[in-house]
Amino acid sequence: MSGTTGTDTTGTDTTGTDTAPAGGPGTRDTGTIRLGDRTRGEATDDTTRYAPEWLQLREGADASARAAELLDPLRIRLANLPRRSGGFVIHDLGCGTGSMGRWLAPRLDGPQHWVLHDRDPYLLHFAAVGSPRSAADGSRVTVETQRGDVGRLTADALAGASLVTASALLDVLDADEIEALAAACAGAGCPALLTLSVVGRVELTPAHPLDAEITEAFNDHQRRGDLLGPEALSTACDAFSRHGATVRVHPSAWRLGPDESALTAEWLRGWVGAAVEQRPELAARAADYLDERLAACAAGELNVVVHHSDLLALARPAGGV
Template sequence: MSRPGERATLRLRETGADEPPRYAPEWLRLREPADATARSRGLLDPLRARLVRTPRRADGLVVHDIGCGTGSMGRWLAPRLVGAQHWVLHDRDPYLLHFAAAASPRSAADGSRVTAETRRGDIARLTADVLAGASLVTASALLDVLTREEIGTLVAACAGAGCPALLTLSVAGRVELTEPHAMDAEITEAFNAHQRRGGLLGPDAVTAAAEAFAEHGATVRLEPSPWRLGPGQAALTEQWLRGWVGAAVEERPDLAERADAYLAERLAACAAGELRVVVHHHDLLALCAPVDGGA
């Protein structure tokens, strides 16, 4: 049986010794409904207005989904856009790409055809040439697991290709739990520090990305996209709690004994339907200047 602080949230699947850890599709499927509810609808109208003025290939809009995981972003966004679309699904993990391709959407908001292809690769190799002809670049829950250099690579590729970017669900570093507990702030601080390990930007990522896009001349909009978890999302809340507290303890082992008691109390409240959690995120829309000087 796992200890209360075990990081079950991530459900990392096993990889080789030289490979980075990979997310398991079970965790991505568990969070997908909450992600879909949280994403900002307020960024869709300016995005649609830009896409209407974007030249299209014969097969419609070309959307590059970076770090696509199991493809949840496509399942959310494709049915909200009008017209034929071709999605290019990028991920370093062929296991996740298999799920993304199998469950990719088939039709747009107006019933137009949606197709998909997969490309295995790392964001470090993303360039404007890779994105040539792209109508849109999108990603979900990606920015906060990147370094400043990797965000610079992503931004430069989008700006160089002249395509907009919709980047959703970047952690904001703020969490609210009901009822408040004396350890909430301490766990949050330790978790945020863990998110910044190894040069990753964690909760600083969305600000860094917004600044980088602005430096490239893009118009940038930010909108909140919080998870609001209650009794109806108890399974997700449980897994999130385990991962949140587990990461805090990895960062600060001195918290272990108190954190285990804290987590046990929070899990009991979750099981009883008494716990509500708001996990704050931000969505970012960057409208890069078209390379052909168009609208």
């Protein structure tokens, strides 16, 4: 990525399949998948902040949740862009294992070149080898990877971009990073589709007296340091609007039932764990709560709705048209 140090860019065709290296930095830690721990500074080759297992486990729920209602206005904007011989250039920020590309590329017509950005080279490996090969109309999809920090994104880095995408990213950014993202997209005249931002609401059925307290503690954990957590979506809407974009927001909740019990159980462990990390005084009660909730999950008796929202920001095209 432009403006970063240690950037490693590789062009990768999407043909063939690959198996991720066994073991290594993305494996489970003490029996629980790390849901993510975004820290400052450049990633090193032996640091994985988001375990591939967790990203793979959630991919189906993410795909079901993303707001397909935002695709038609996006398609209209893309159709009105000047035609390029290489097709659309799409930058996927914080791409993880590449689930956004696997969801979106087959829903758009025309040749596409995806630029996958992440600070973690291990995740970039997964994203590159798992990328789709063709668009909705059978056109070719190609991919390259760029290691770097999305907090340093500039309009120059997006020069020639047709679209910026991201998934579950906004809520782990601070206000300056969101402002930089909005400014970069505006400067490049580039629309942005930013999906699956948490909004601070969770519904568990049946209800439990500790649900609200765990939710509040988790939300405070999301806001640790300068991170915006549940307030990120509204901050992003304001930032893109200030930079002249037309902004649309649509709900994109996870709806987890008995068929998603593996994901629900892992989400519960991470959700409760973050709440206890934020408020250690919850530890004893939270342990009993988690045991009870996991038992209900295993019995197929727990349903969870984790609320998110998707944002489509249609920046004014470069040149002011």
